[in-house]
Structures are given as C-alpha cells and as structure tokens.
Amino acid sequence: MEHIDTAIIHRFDTRSSRPCEFCRELDPQFPKRRPLDQMVATSRRPVASAHLTEDGYVRHRMLELRQRTSREPVSAA
C-alpha cells in the first residue's frame, strides 16, 4: 500500500512506536489485535497513516468513519 511509509516499518522497534490512543479508546477489539497492528510511530500524531501496518491503518480508518457517521445529525423527515 502506497500510503504506508515502508521506512517506518523498517525502523520499527519498541522505542519508536506506541499503541494508538485513538484506536485504544474506540476499538473494543483493540487488545485482540496483533501487537504490530496496535502501534503507531511515536514521532507522529495518532492518525491512520501513522500506523505501522496496513491492518492497523484500515482499522483506524474504519473507526474514524464510524465516528464521523455517528456524529452526523440524523435528519428525520
């Protein structure tokens, strides 16, 4: 996937990454993820593209979209 910076993956170690706060807060399945799928690069904000893996990226995006949808006012006709 081109939006994943492969350099980040190659630099991966426990000192340069941390669990994504956003996903940890919003994803009930977060503890069940593979450890690498929980991690974002420490040098970056907890955004989808900071995730080290494609799976982490996708799950983060799903949470963002779900959050956005639930926030939208339901226009009951």
Ligand SMILES: [Zn+2]
């Ligand atoms: Zn995340």
